[in-house]
Amino acid sequence: MNKIRFSVLEKSTYQSDIVCVQGYKVRRSNTTILEAVFKKHGDIASTCVFKTSSTRTHFLEVVCEVVKRIQTNIMIEIVEDIECKVSDAEAANINVSWIRAHFEAFNKRKETSKKYSLLLEMKSKISLAKRAAQMDLRERCAELMGAQKRFEKAERCVKVMHLVKNNLNDNILESKAKLDSWVKHPVVQAN
Template sequence: MLPLIHIHFVQVGNDSSHENGIICLQGYKVKQSYAPILEAIFNKHGDIAANCVFKTSSARTYFLEVVCEIVERIQTTDMIEIVEDIEGQLLDVEVANINVSWIRAHIEAFHKGNEARMLVKTKANLTLVKIPARRDLERRYAKFLAARERFEKADKCMQVLHLVEKKLNDSILDTKDAKDLYVKQPLL
Protein backbone atom coordinates (compact mmCIF):
# COMPACT_ATOMS: atom_id res chain seq x y z
CA MET A 1 0.00 0.00 0.00
CA LEU A 2 1.29 3.47 -0.91
CA PRO A 3 1.83 5.97 1.91
CA LEU A 4 -0.59 8.83 2.26
CA ILE A 5 0.32 11.79 0.12
CA HIS A 6 0.79 14.98 2.09
CA ILE A 7 0.32 18.11 0.06
CA HIS A 8 0.98 21.57 1.37
CA PHE A 9 1.43 24.87 -0.40
CA VAL A 10 4.76 26.67 -0.12
CA GLN A 11 4.82 30.25 -1.31
CA VAL A 12 7.74 31.39 -3.45
CA GLY A 13 8.84 35.03 -3.28
CA ASN A 14 6.42 37.84 -2.55
CA ASP A 15 3.98 36.83 -5.28
CA SER A 16 0.96 35.21 -3.69
CA SER A 17 -0.37 33.77 -6.95
CA HIS A 18 -0.72 30.02 -7.23
CA GLU A 19 1.20 30.04 -10.53
CA ASN A 20 4.47 30.52 -8.68
CA GLY A 21 3.48 28.08 -5.98
CA ILE A 22 5.41 25.01 -5.01
CA ILE A 23 3.74 21.93 -3.61
CA CYS A 24 5.48 19.41 -1.39
CA LEU A 25 4.40 15.99 -2.57
CA GLN A 26 5.92 12.93 -0.87
CA GLY A 27 8.99 14.97 -0.02
CA TYR A 28 9.42 16.50 -3.47
CA LYS A 29 8.87 20.23 -3.92
CA VAL A 30 7.28 20.54 -7.37
CA LYS A 31 5.48 23.27 -9.23
CA GLN A 32 1.84 23.42 -8.27
CA SER A 33 0.83 22.92 -11.90
CA TYR A 34 2.54 19.50 -11.90
CA ALA A 35 1.20 18.36 -8.52
CA PRO A 36 -2.01 16.69 -9.80
CA ILE A 37 -0.07 14.80 -12.46
CA LEU A 38 2.67 13.72 -10.05
CA GLU A 39 0.10 12.69 -7.45
CA ALA A 40 -1.64 10.50 -10.05
CA ILE A 41 1.73 9.02 -11.06
CA PHE A 42 2.61 8.26 -7.43
CA ASN A 43 -0.83 6.72 -6.84
CA LYS A 44 -0.48 4.44 -9.84
CA HIS A 45 3.27 3.73 -10.00
CA GLY A 46 4.67 4.62 -6.59
CA ASP A 47 7.79 6.75 -6.12
CA ILE A 48 9.26 6.49 -9.61
CA ALA A 49 12.36 8.41 -8.45
CA ALA A 50 13.18 6.00 -5.61
CA ASN A 51 16.12 4.49 -7.51
CA CYS A 52 17.30 7.73 -9.09
CA VAL A 53 21.08 7.97 -9.46
CA PHE A 54 20.89 11.52 -8.11
CA LYS A 55 20.48 11.67 -4.35
CA THR A 56 19.48 15.30 -3.88
CA SER A 57 15.81 16.09 -3.73
CA SER A 58 16.24 19.01 -6.15
CA ALA A 59 17.76 16.79 -8.85
CA ARG A 60 15.04 14.19 -8.40
CA THR A 61 12.41 16.92 -8.48
CA TYR A 62 13.80 18.20 -11.75
CA PHE A 63 13.38 14.78 -13.38
CA LEU A 64 9.95 14.29 -11.84
CA GLU A 65 8.86 17.59 -13.36
CA VAL A 66 10.23 16.44 -16.74
CA VAL A 67 8.13 13.29 -16.37
CA CYS A 68 5.09 15.42 -15.52
CA GLU A 69 5.74 17.57 -18.59
CA ILE A 70 5.98 14.43 -20.76
CA VAL A 71 2.69 13.11 -19.36
CA GLU A 72 1.01 16.47 -19.83
CA ARG A 73 2.21 16.73 -23.43
CA ILE A 74 1.07 13.19 -24.22
CA GLN A 75 -2.36 13.98 -22.82
CA THR A 76 -2.79 17.31 -24.58
CA THR A 77 -0.90 17.11 -27.88
CA ASP A 78 -1.05 14.96 -30.97
CA MET A 79 1.59 12.27 -30.41
CA ILE A 80 2.75 12.37 -34.03
CA GLU A 81 3.91 15.95 -33.52
CA ILE A 82 5.83 15.35 -30.29
CA VAL A 83 6.93 11.73 -30.19
CA GLU A 84 10.56 12.35 -31.20
CA ASP A 85 10.98 15.15 -28.66
CA ILE A 86 9.33 13.07 -25.93
CA GLU A 87 11.58 10.11 -26.69
CA GLY A 88 14.62 12.38 -26.24
CA GLN A 89 13.33 13.60 -22.89
CA LEU A 90 12.47 10.06 -21.90
CA LEU A 91 16.04 8.91 -22.58
CA ASP A 92 17.36 11.64 -20.29
CA VAL A 93 14.98 10.57 -17.53
CA GLU A 94 15.83 6.88 -18.01
CA VAL A 95 19.56 7.65 -17.70
CA ALA A 96 18.79 9.17 -14.30
CA ASN A 97 17.15 5.82 -13.44
CA ILE A 98 13.66 7.24 -13.03
CA ASN A 99 11.12 4.46 -13.55
CA VAL A 100 9.24 5.49 -16.68
CA SER A 101 8.73 2.03 -18.17
CA TRP A 102 4.99 2.75 -18.22
CA ILE A 103 5.56 5.79 -20.47
CA ARG A 104 7.94 3.78 -22.64
CA ALA A 105 5.23 1.09 -23.00
CA HIS A 106 2.74 3.80 -24.00
CA ILE A 107 5.11 5.16 -26.66
CA GLU A 108 5.86 1.69 -27.99
CA ALA A 109 2.12 1.02 -28.21
CA PHE A 110 1.75 4.31 -30.07
CA HIS A 111 4.49 3.27 -32.52
CA LYS A 112 2.85 -0.11 -33.09
CA GLY A 113 -0.53 1.51 -33.56
CA ASN A 114 0.96 4.12 -35.86
CA GLU A 115 2.72 1.40 -37.84
CA ALA A 116 -0.57 -0.48 -38.15
CA ARG A 117 -2.31 2.73 -39.30
CA MET A 118 0.43 3.31 -41.86
CA LEU A 119 0.10 -0.27 -43.14
CA VAL A 120 -3.67 0.12 -43.49
CA LYS A 121 -3.17 3.46 -45.25
CA THR A 122 -0.56 1.93 -47.56
CA LYS A 123 -2.91 -0.95 -48.34
CA ALA A 124 -5.70 1.51 -49.16
CA ASN A 125 -3.33 3.45 -51.43
CA LEU A 126 -2.24 0.20 -53.05
CA THR A 127 -5.85 -0.64 -53.77
CA LEU A 128 -6.31 2.77 -55.38
CA VAL A 129 -3.22 2.22 -57.54
CA LYS A 130 -4.24 -1.30 -58.50
CA ILE A 131 -7.46 -0.13 -60.18
CA PRO A 132 -5.78 1.96 -62.92
CA ALA A 133 -2.94 -0.58 -63.15
CA ARG A 134 -5.48 -3.34 -63.82
CA ARG A 135 -7.19 -1.19 -66.46
CA ASP A 136 -3.82 -0.49 -68.08
CA LEU A 137 -2.98 -4.20 -68.04
CA GLU A 138 -6.34 -5.05 -69.62
CA ARG A 139 -5.83 -2.37 -72.30
CA ARG A 140 -2.32 -3.62 -73.04
CA TYR A 141 -3.51 -7.23 -73.11
CA ALA A 142 -6.22 -6.31 -75.62
CA LYS A 143 -3.56 -4.58 -77.74
CA PHE A 144 -1.36 -7.66 -77.38
CA LEU A 145 -4.18 -9.94 -78.55
CA ALA A 146 -4.86 -7.67 -81.54
CA ALA A 147 -1.13 -7.58 -82.38
CA ARG A 148 -0.90 -11.35 -82.02
CA GLU A 149 -3.88 -11.74 -84.40
CA ARG A 150 -2.21 -9.38 -86.90
CA PHE A 151 1.04 -11.34 -86.50
CA GLU A 152 -0.73 -14.65 -87.15
CA LYS A 153 -2.39 -13.17 -90.28
CA ALA A 154 0.97 -11.83 -91.49
CA ASP A 155 2.59 -15.20 -90.77
CA LYS A 156 -0.12 -17.00 -92.80
CA CYS A 157 0.34 -14.49 -95.59
CA MET A 158 4.09 -15.18 -95.59
CA GLN A 159 3.44 -18.92 -95.68
CA VAL A 160 1.13 -18.45 -98.70
CA LEU A 161 3.75 -16.26 -100.40
CA HIS A 162 6.40 -18.92 -99.78
CA LEU A 163 4.11 -21.54 -101.29
CA VAL A 164 3.40 -19.34 -104.33
CA GLU A 165 7.11 -18.66 -104.73
CA LYS A 166 7.87 -22.39 -104.51
CA LYS A 167 5.16 -23.12 -107.05
CA LEU A 168 6.58 -20.45 -109.36
CA ASN A 169 10.10 -21.81 -108.95
CA ASP A 170 8.85 -25.29 -109.74
CA SER A 171 6.98 -23.97 -112.75
CA ILE A 172 10.05 -22.07 -113.97
CA LEU A 173 12.16 -25.19 -113.69
CA ASP A 174 9.55 -27.22 -115.54
CA THR A 175 9.38 -24.56 -118.23
CA LYS A 176 13.16 -24.38 -118.55
CA ASP A 177 13.39 -28.13 -118.90
CA ALA A 178 10.68 -28.06 -121.54
CA LYS A 179 12.43 -25.21 -123.36
CA ASP A 180 15.71 -27.04 -123.31
CA LEU A 181 14.00 -30.12 -124.65
CA TYR A 182 12.36 -28.15 -127.38
CA VAL A 183 15.57 -26.44 -128.45
CA LYS A 184 17.55 -29.63 -128.44
CA GLN A 185 15.18 -31.63 -130.56
CA PRO A 186 15.78 -31.58 -134.29
CA LEU A 187 13.01 -30.46 -136.42
CA LEU A 188 13.54 -33.12 -139.09
Protein backbone atom coordinates in the same frame (compact mmCIF):
# COMPACT_ATOMS: atom_id res chain seq x y z
CA MET B 1 10.72 50.11 -4.82
CA ASN B 2 8.74 48.79 -7.85
CA LYS B 3 11.28 46.02 -8.32
CA ILE B 4 10.80 44.89 -4.74
CA ARG B 5 7.00 44.83 -5.03
CA PHE B 6 7.26 42.94 -8.35
CA SER B 7 9.68 40.47 -6.83
CA VAL B 8 7.40 39.87 -3.84
CA LEU B 9 4.37 39.55 -6.13
CA GLU B 10 6.27 37.20 -8.44
CA LYS B 11 7.43 35.09 -5.47
CA SER B 12 3.93 34.81 -4.00
CA THR B 13 2.49 33.87 -7.42
CA TYR B 14 5.23 31.26 -7.84
CA GLN B 15 4.57 29.87 -4.36
CA SER B 16 0.81 29.68 -4.95
CA ASP B 17 1.52 27.72 -8.14
CA ILE B 18 3.62 25.16 -6.22
CA VAL B 19 1.96 22.23 -4.49
CA CYS B 20 3.55 19.48 -2.39
CA VAL B 21 2.83 15.94 -3.65
CA GLN B 22 4.35 13.20 -1.49
CA GLY B 23 7.21 15.51 -0.46
CA TYR B 24 7.92 16.89 -3.94
CA LYS B 25 7.13 20.55 -4.66
CA VAL B 26 5.66 20.57 -8.17
CA ARG B 27 3.62 23.01 -10.25
CA ARG B 28 -0.09 22.90 -9.58
CA SER B 29 -0.71 22.00 -13.26
CA ASN B 30 1.16 18.72 -12.75
CA THR B 31 -0.45 17.73 -9.43
CA THR B 32 -3.22 15.52 -10.85
CA ILE B 33 -0.90 13.64 -13.17
CA LEU B 34 1.81 13.13 -10.54
CA GLU B 35 -0.72 11.89 -7.98
CA ALA B 36 -2.08 9.42 -10.56
CA VAL B 37 1.47 8.27 -11.40
CA PHE B 38 2.33 7.76 -7.73
CA LYS B 39 -0.94 5.94 -7.15
CA LYS B 40 -0.32 3.54 -10.03
CA HIS B 41 3.50 3.19 -10.00
CA GLY B 42 4.58 4.38 -6.54
CA ASP B 43 7.39 6.91 -6.00
CA ILE B 44 9.10 6.61 -9.37
CA ALA B 45 11.92 8.89 -8.16
CA SER B 46 12.77 6.88 -5.04
CA THR B 47 15.82 5.25 -6.66
CA CYS B 48 16.96 8.40 -8.46
CA VAL B 49 20.75 8.79 -8.56
CA PHE B 50 20.32 12.45 -7.60
CA LYS B 51 19.59 12.95 -3.90
CA THR B 52 18.37 16.55 -3.90
CA SER B 53 14.63 17.03 -3.89
CA SER B 54 14.80 19.84 -6.45
CA THR B 55 16.57 17.63 -9.01
CA ARG B 56 14.14 14.77 -8.45
CA THR B 57 11.28 17.24 -8.75
CA HIS B 58 12.68 18.45 -12.07
CA PHE B 59 12.56 14.90 -13.43
CA LEU B 60 9.04 14.37 -12.05
CA GLU B 61 7.91 17.59 -13.78
CA VAL B 62 9.45 16.30 -17.03
CA VAL B 63 7.65 12.97 -16.61
CA CYS B 64 4.37 14.83 -16.03
CA GLU B 65 4.90 16.85 -19.24
CA VAL B 66 5.61 13.65 -21.18
CA VAL B 67 2.45 12.05 -19.79
CA LYS B 68 0.42 15.12 -20.82
CA ARG B 69 1.78 14.87 -24.35
CA ILE B 70 1.04 11.16 -24.55
CA GLN B 71 -2.50 11.67 -23.25
CA THR B 72 -3.23 14.47 -25.70
CA ASN B 73 -1.48 12.72 -28.62
CA ILE B 74 0.87 15.67 -29.08
CA MET B 75 3.63 13.05 -29.22
CA ILE B 76 3.50 12.72 -32.98
CA GLU B 77 5.19 16.04 -33.74
CA ILE B 78 7.90 15.83 -31.07
CA VAL B 79 8.66 12.16 -30.53
CA GLU B 80 12.42 12.69 -30.53
CA ASP B 81 12.20 15.35 -27.82
CA ILE B 82 10.00 13.12 -25.68
CA GLU B 83 12.32 10.14 -26.26
CA CYS B 84 15.28 12.24 -25.08
CA LYS B 85 13.43 13.32 -21.93
CA VAL B 86 12.46 9.74 -21.13
CA SER B 87 16.05 8.60 -21.76
CA ASP B 88 17.34 11.34 -19.44
CA ALA B 89 14.89 10.21 -16.75
CA GLU B 90 16.01 6.59 -17.23
CA ALA B 91 19.64 7.68 -16.93
CA ALA B 92 18.77 9.36 -13.62
CA ASN B 93 17.23 6.05 -12.53
CA ILE B 94 13.66 7.39 -12.54
CA ASN B 95 11.25 4.48 -13.09
CA VAL B 96 9.72 5.31 -16.48
CA SER B 97 9.52 1.78 -17.90
CA TRP B 98 5.73 2.17 -18.06
CA ILE B 99 6.21 5.20 -20.35
CA ARG B 100 8.60 3.16 -22.51
CA ALA B 101 5.73 0.69 -23.07
CA HIS B 102 3.65 3.60 -24.41
CA PHE B 103 6.50 4.52 -26.76
CA GLU B 104 6.71 0.99 -28.05
CA ALA B 105 2.96 0.93 -28.63
CA PHE B 106 3.16 4.38 -30.27
CA ASN B 107 6.04 3.26 -32.51
CA LYS B 108 4.16 0.09 -33.47
CA ARG B 109 1.04 2.14 -34.19
CA LYS B 110 3.13 4.60 -36.21
CA GLU B 111 4.80 1.74 -38.12
CA THR B 112 1.43 0.07 -38.74
CA SER B 113 -0.05 3.38 -39.84
CA LYS B 114 2.83 3.87 -42.27
CA LYS B 115 2.41 0.32 -43.57
CA TYR B 116 -1.35 0.87 -43.86
CA SER B 117 -0.78 4.09 -45.85
CA LEU B 118 1.69 2.31 -48.13
CA LEU B 119 -0.76 -0.53 -48.66
CA LEU B 120 -3.56 1.93 -49.50
CA GLU B 121 -1.24 3.71 -51.92
CA MET B 122 -0.25 0.38 -53.45
CA LYS B 123 -3.91 -0.62 -53.71
CA SER B 124 -4.67 2.63 -55.50
CA LYS B 125 -1.80 2.08 -57.93
CA ILE B 126 -2.86 -1.55 -58.47
CA SER B 127 -6.42 -0.37 -59.18
CA LEU B 128 -5.11 2.01 -61.82
CA ALA B 129 -2.90 -0.71 -63.29
CA LYS B 130 -5.82 -3.16 -63.23
CA ARG B 131 -8.03 -0.64 -65.04
CA ALA B 132 -5.32 -0.14 -67.68
CA ALA B 133 -4.87 -3.92 -68.01
CA GLN B 134 -8.63 -4.37 -68.44
CA MET B 135 -8.69 -1.73 -71.18
CA ASP B 136 -5.74 -3.41 -72.85
CA LEU B 137 -7.50 -6.77 -72.56
CA ARG B 138 -10.64 -5.35 -74.18
CA GLU B 139 -8.55 -3.88 -77.00
CA ARG B 140 -6.69 -7.18 -77.48
CA CYS B 141 -10.00 -9.06 -77.39
CA ALA B 142 -11.39 -6.74 -80.08
CA GLU B 143 -8.21 -7.25 -82.10
CA LEU B 144 -8.47 -10.99 -81.57
CA MET B 145 -12.10 -11.05 -82.65
CA GLY B 146 -11.21 -8.96 -85.71
CA ALA B 147 -8.30 -11.30 -86.45
CA GLN B 148 -10.62 -14.29 -85.90
CA LYS B 149 -13.07 -12.88 -88.46
CA ARG B 150 -10.25 -12.16 -90.91
CA PHE B 151 -8.92 -15.68 -90.28
CA GLU B 152 -12.34 -17.22 -90.95
CA LYS B 153 -12.68 -15.11 -94.12
CA ALA B 154 -9.20 -16.14 -95.27
CA GLU B 155 -10.00 -19.76 -94.42
CA ARG B 156 -13.21 -19.58 -96.51
CA CYS B 157 -11.24 -17.98 -99.32
CA VAL B 158 -8.68 -20.81 -99.19
CA LYS B 159 -11.50 -23.39 -99.23
CA VAL B 160 -13.14 -21.64 -102.20
CA MET B 161 -9.78 -21.51 -104.00
CA HIS B 162 -9.29 -25.20 -103.21
CA LEU B 163 -12.73 -26.00 -104.65
CA VAL B 164 -12.03 -23.80 -107.70
CA LYS B 165 -8.68 -25.55 -108.19
CA ASN B 166 -10.29 -29.00 -107.85
CA ASN B 167 -13.03 -27.95 -110.26
CA LEU B 168 -10.40 -26.57 -112.63
CA ASN B 169 -8.39 -29.81 -112.37
CA ASP B 170 -11.55 -31.79 -113.14
CA ASN B 171 -12.25 -29.55 -116.17
CA ILE B 172 -8.64 -29.88 -117.30
CA LEU B 173 -8.81 -33.68 -117.05
CA GLU B 174 -12.12 -33.74 -118.91
CA SER B 175 -10.79 -31.45 -121.63
CA LYS B 176 -7.61 -33.50 -121.96
CA ALA B 177 -9.66 -36.67 -122.26
CA LYS B 178 -11.70 -35.05 -125.02
CA LEU B 179 -8.51 -33.92 -126.74
CA ASP B 180 -7.01 -37.34 -126.45
CA SER B 181 -10.19 -38.91 -127.86
CA TRP B 182 -9.99 -36.71 -130.97
CA VAL B 183 -6.44 -37.67 -131.58
CA LYS B 184 -7.39 -41.32 -131.56
CA HIS B 185 -9.99 -40.91 -134.31
CA PRO B 186 -8.17 -40.65 -137.62
CA VAL B 187 -9.65 -38.57 -140.34
CA VAL B 188 -9.22 -41.31 -142.85
CA GLN B 189 -9.40 -44.85 -141.96
CA ALA B 190 -7.19 -47.35 -143.69
CA ASN B 191 -8.23 -50.85 -144.07
